[in-house]
Amino acid sequence: MHPAFSVLSEPLPLTPESLDVSINSAQRCLHLQWRVHSLAYHQELKMVFQIEISRINTSNVIWVDYYSTTVKWNQVLHWSWESELPLECATHFVRIRSRVDDARVPEPRFWSNWSSWKEVNEQNSLGHKASSVFPVDKLVEEGSNVTICYISRSHQNNVSCYLDGVRMHVEQLDPNVSAFHVNNVAFVRETGTNIFCEMDPKDDAGTVLFVSKVLEEPKDFSCETQDFKTLHCTWDPGSDTSLVRKQPYQSYTLFESFSGEKRLCEHKNWCDWQIAQDSQEMYNFTLVAENYLRKRSVNILFNLTHRD
Structure with a gap:
């Protein structure tokens, strides 16, 4: 039997270690990373990690989650959590433990010890x-x-x-x-x-x-040409999502997949595209609307030789 697929005779003490927590306050996210140092060189195991998050004090557990993955030797593992409460509002605590979930390890499979609580305090933002x-x-x-x-x-x-x-x-x-x-x-x-x-x-x-306002998908997207030199594309942009001092008007970008070219449109409801001089007849356009919060896109396939 190949050593990578041999049956492991007894559970290993695979406690998560080197737990590090970074903060993205703007997105209200905690980003965790850790390793499992006890894995042997070139060893791979399916494992499940239990993650607990507490708020204000360690006994006030507000979130429990399970993360399953195949773990390699010396691999850095990542997991993120988004808080409904701004992180500046309260101290948070994070800890993690693991269990082997691999068919090559016989039952019973036990949970490891918990890591130490990691404190996350953004209240110094005051x-x-x-x-x-x-x-x-x-x-x-x-x-x-x-x-x-x-x-x-x-x-x-x-x-x-x-x-x-x-x-x-x-x-x-x-x-x-x-x-x-x-x-x-x-x-x-x-x-x-x-x-x-x-x-x-x-x-x-x-x-x-x-x-x-919620960014809408562009409606009534169409293109036409009168001179076979320029395609004039138009659409209905829907609601204006711009906000004074915070978000400009949504942008519109035109992509053409056959040529791989793109154009940032200067207007909110129309854009001109120069027709290629290499006898390209088919144009596969994607119109992408974008603001700070999301993207929307629509597609059309335009044939120069088949116009209404």
């Missing part, structure tokens, strides 16, 4: 301010769910938070942090939706939530 609201000037799509938090250096008392003047139901996460949720957020105005929190004794902070 800086020298007495209080802050997070996320700061966040851009989201209409219809999204958003969680807002209010952080203060002093213990909070009688906190009130307002979304465009409407008082919200606030939940206190710890003595210095309160939060509230906004479901199915609506587009109000291009300059954003104002958020404001205050408490007694007087201490207040605010931010702006920028809500973009």
Whole structure:
């Protein structure tokens, strides 16, 4: 039997090690990476990893997930988690353990020991301010769910938070942090939706939530030529997703797959394309609409010799 496929006689102590957690505050993401140092050289095993995430303290587990993969010797493994709460709002803790899930390892297969808790603390983002609201000037799509938090250096008392003047139901996460949720957020105005929190004794902070209309797929995309020199392509762009100070008007790019060429369109609803002089008759166009939050695309196949 090939050594790579031999039956392993007993479970190995394959505890995840070198756990490292990096933070992407803008995306509210924790990125984990780790290794399994106990694997032998050139050994590969199917394994499952259990990941726990706690918030505020290690006993408050808010997320449990399982990640299955084939692990190689000295391989760096990656896993990411997106928080509904801005990471600046609370300290998070992460730990991980593993179990062999490979047919070559006989039952019973036991979980390894847990790694040590890894603390993730972004609350130093408060800086020298007495209080802050997070996320700061966040851009989201209409219809999204958003969680807002209010952080203060002093213990909070009688906190009130307002979304465009409407008082919200606030939940206190710890003595210095309160939060509230906004479901199915609506587009109000291009300059954003104002958020404001205050408490007694007087201490207040605010931010702006920028809500973009949802980028639509271009409609009625078509091309035509009058002189066999230029293709004039037009479409209906749908809603304007631009926001003052936050997001410009959506861009449009025309790709042609046979030639491999592309053109960034200068206008929101039409674009000209120079017809090739090499007798190309078929054009396979993809029109891509894009803003900061998403892309949409449509395709047409255009034949120069078959025009209506």
